[in-house]
Every structure is written in C-alpha cells, then in structure tokens.
Amino acid sequence: MKDYRLVVRQFGGPELIESEPLVGGPVAAGQVRVRHRAIGVNFIDTYHRSGLYPFPLPAALGVEAAGIVEAAGEGVGGFLPGDRVGYVSATPRSYASWADLPADRLIRLPDTIDDRTAAAVLLKGLTVQTMIAGCARIEPEQSALVLAAAGGVGRMLVQWLSAIGVRVIAHAGSAEKAAIARGLGASEALHGPFETLAEAVRAANGGAGVDVVFDGVGAASWNASLDSLRPRGLMISFGNASGPVPPFIPLDLTKRGSLFLTRPKVHDYIDSRAELDAAAAALFAMIADGKLDVAIGLTLPLSDAAEAHRALEGRQTTGSIVLIP
Numbered sequence: 001m002k003d004y005r006l007v008v009r010q011f012g013g014p015e016l017i018e019s020e021p022l023v024g025g026p027v028a029a030g031q032v033r034v035r036h037r038a039i040g041v042n043f044i045d046t047y048h049r050s051g052l053y054p055f056p057l058p059a060a061l062g063v064e065a066a067g068i069v070e071a072a073g074e075g076v077g078g079f080l081p082g083d084r085v086g087y088v089s090a091t092p093r094s095y096a097s098w099a100d101l102p103a104d105r106l107i108r109l110p111d112t113i114d115d116r117t118a119a120a121v122l123l124k125g126l127t128v129q130t131m132i133a134g135c136a137r138i139e140p141e142q143s144a145l146v147l148a149a150a151g152g153v154g155r156m157l158v159q160w161l162s163a164i165g166v167r168v169i170a171h172a173g174s175a176e177k178a179a180i181a182r183g184l185g186a187s188e189a190l191h192g193p194f195e196t197l198a199e200a201v202r203a204a205n206g207g208a209g210v211d212v213v214f215d216g217v218g219a220a221s222w223n224a225s226l227d228s229l230r231p232r233g234l235m236i237s238f239g240n241a242s243g244p245v246p247p248f249i250p251l252d253l254t255k256r257g258s259l260f261l262t263r264p265k266v267h268d269y270i271d272s273r274a275e276l277d278a279a280a281a282a283l284f285a286m287i288a289d290g291k292l293d294v295a296i297g298l299t300l301p302l303s304d305a306a307e308a309h310r311a312l313e314g315r316q317t318t319g320s321i322v323l324i325p
C-alpha cells in the first residue's frame with residue numbers, strides 16, 4: 001500500500017476523517033523521518049478532530065507513535081537509519097505511514113519496550129509521570145481520587161500512585177471498569193453517578209476529603225471533584241473527555257476550603273531535552289520494574305481510526321488504543 005496520512009478537512013465527527021497520499025521529499029535539516037510501526041490513540045486526537053483544539057485545515061491527526069528512523073536531515077547526530085524511536089508531539093502528525101520530527105524530540109526506545117507498548121504508553125505515561133512528580137508532589141499515605149480509572153491515563157495513574165504508597169480511590173463509568181481499577185491497586189473503586197460521588201468518596205476515606213483529585217473528565221465531574229477534596233486539597237484538572245469545564249469563579253475554591261487548582265499540559269513539563277529524558281527514564285523504569293502494566297484494550301488498522309474515535313468517545317474502551325499502519 002502507498003504511504004498515506006489521515007486528515008480532517010472540516011471539524012466534526014469521526015466520519016470526517018479522510019485519507020490522502022503522503023509523498024516524501026528530502027528530510028529538512030535537524031529533522032528525522034520516522035517510519036511508524038504503531039500509533040497511539042489519545043483523547044486529544046478527538047479534540048483535534050472536533051475543533052475543540054483547532055489546527056489549520058486540512059488538519060493532521062495523532063500525536064504519538066513508535067517506529068524506526070528511516071532518514072535523518074543535515075546536522076542530525078545520534079540517530080541512524082534503523083534506530084528504534086518513539087515520540088509525543090505537540091502538533092498532530094502521527095496518523096500516517098511516517099512523519100518528520102525534530103531530532104531533539106525523539107525518544108530512544110529500550111529493547112524491553114516493543115513498538116505497540118511504546119505507542120500505548122508514551123503520551124499517557126509521560127503525562128502520569130509529570131503530573132505526579134511535577135504537579136501533585138503527593139506523598140505516601142496521602143489519598144487521591146482518580147477518575148476514568150480504567151481508561152488510558154487513569155489505568156496508569158492508579159498503578160503509579162499505588163506503587164508509591166498513595167491510597168487511591170478510583171471512579172469509573174461501570175462496575176466492570178471499577179473492578180479493573182481495584183485489580184490495579186485502588187483501595188476503593190466507585191462507579192456511581194457524579195452527583196453522589198463526593199459523598200461516596202468521603203464515605204470511602206474515613207469521612208474526609210482526599211488530598212488530590214486527578215480529573216480528566218472535565219465538565220461532567222467538575223463540581224464532584226472539587227467537593228471531594230479536603231480543605232487546601234489540590235485539584236488537577238487535566239482533560240475534557242466530557243467537554244471543557246465552563247468558566248468558574250475563584251471564590252468557588254475559597255468556599256470549599258482554600259483549594260489549589262492546576263490545569264497542566266504535559267508538554268510544559270517535558271519542554272527541555274533533559275526534562276524529556278528524565279521523564280522517559282522514570283517511565284521506562286516503572287515498566288521494567290513491573291510496577292506499570294500497559295494494557296492495550298483495542299488494536300486496529302490505521303485506516304479504522306474513526307472506529308477507534310467512536311469507541312473512545314463512547315466510553316467503550318479500557319486501557320490504550322493502538323493503530324497499525
């Protein structure tokens with residue numbers, strides 16, 4: 001099959017994803033061409049497709065992949081054709097047979113991490129590592145509420161927090177998903193409506209609110225998450241799976257007990273080469289130590305990306321989704 005990439009020519013639903021030929025010229029100076037072997041699907045891909053996070057049209061999709069170096073542009077040292085690499089990109093490009101990347105953004109893959117695992121874990125795992133180390137600074141014995149706990153990021157959060165001794169209260173959209181979170185180390189796993197979540201969290205936490213909430217659900221869970229915190233607790237709002245959080249007034253934090261709020265983006269925590277290398281090393285160590293089990297819940301051909309989006313937005317998936325070009 002000829003090389004191709006997926007794009008949208010207008011923002012909207014999964015049915016608007018189209019394929020177009022991908023023709024390669026010479027690789028620009030400082031860039032590396034990566035031939036993809038596995039491509040990670042992330043919820044942010046649906047924001048790029050729908051226009052919630054708009055890029056100029058026609059807009060490419062996908063922010064993560066693993067593969068091999070095919071060619072390097074002028075001035076690139078350290079990467080040779082055949083090297084195994086992965087990447088997370090702030091600009092969509094990975095739903096494609098190959099992509100060109102700045103060499104300084106590539107992550108060299110250890111032999112212990114296969115291509116599919118790399119595509120399943122890089123963006124989600126780096127997000128988890130940077131949120132725990134950079135935003136939450138959470139200590140053993142403290143408590144955390146993790147929403148969408150059987151999902152891509154959620155599954156990794158539950159495992160990582162449990163591994164460092166945090167008491168995790170998980171929430172997921174069904175009893176089956178909650179059972180997955182419990183199996184990953186959560187002390188409690190809830191699955192009721194968001195309207196009664198704060199009450200259920202306090203009941204599960206000895207009557208107190210939790211120290212930190214990790215909320216990638218967004219609009220639907222916003223009030224429940226804030227109400228689940230102890231005074232001076234920390235709200236980490238990192239995504240919009242149910243839609244973006246509507247405007248709010250800072251006094252909402254005051255009246256709930258002087259809460260802290262952060263709205264992180266992983267790229268701000270892996271901006272320098274040193275930060276990227278440190279975060280990737282910490283992530284690969286968690287996998288090598290057997291503390292992070294990366295589950296791929298769905299694998300599809302790249303040409304079926306629309307189906308992957310429908311499943312993800314329909315809350316039908318657990319773990320990561322990988323596309324094979």
Ligand code: NDP
Pocket residue numbers: 041042043044123124127147148149150151152153154171172173174177216217220238239240241242243264265266267312313314315316317318319
């Ligand atoms: P997930 O696999 O977690 O899928 C999203 C999950 O959100 C669903 O499975 C579902 O779990 C839950 N959800 C609750 N309400 C809805 C709704 N109305 N529609 C759809 N889903 C809903 O996706 P990812 O792991 O790819 O991403 C998780 C979150 O992390 C996303 O918000 C994403 O944007 C964010 N993210 C943020 C980053 C950052 O830098 N800030 C980087 C990477 C990801 P359930 O049914 O169990 O409730």
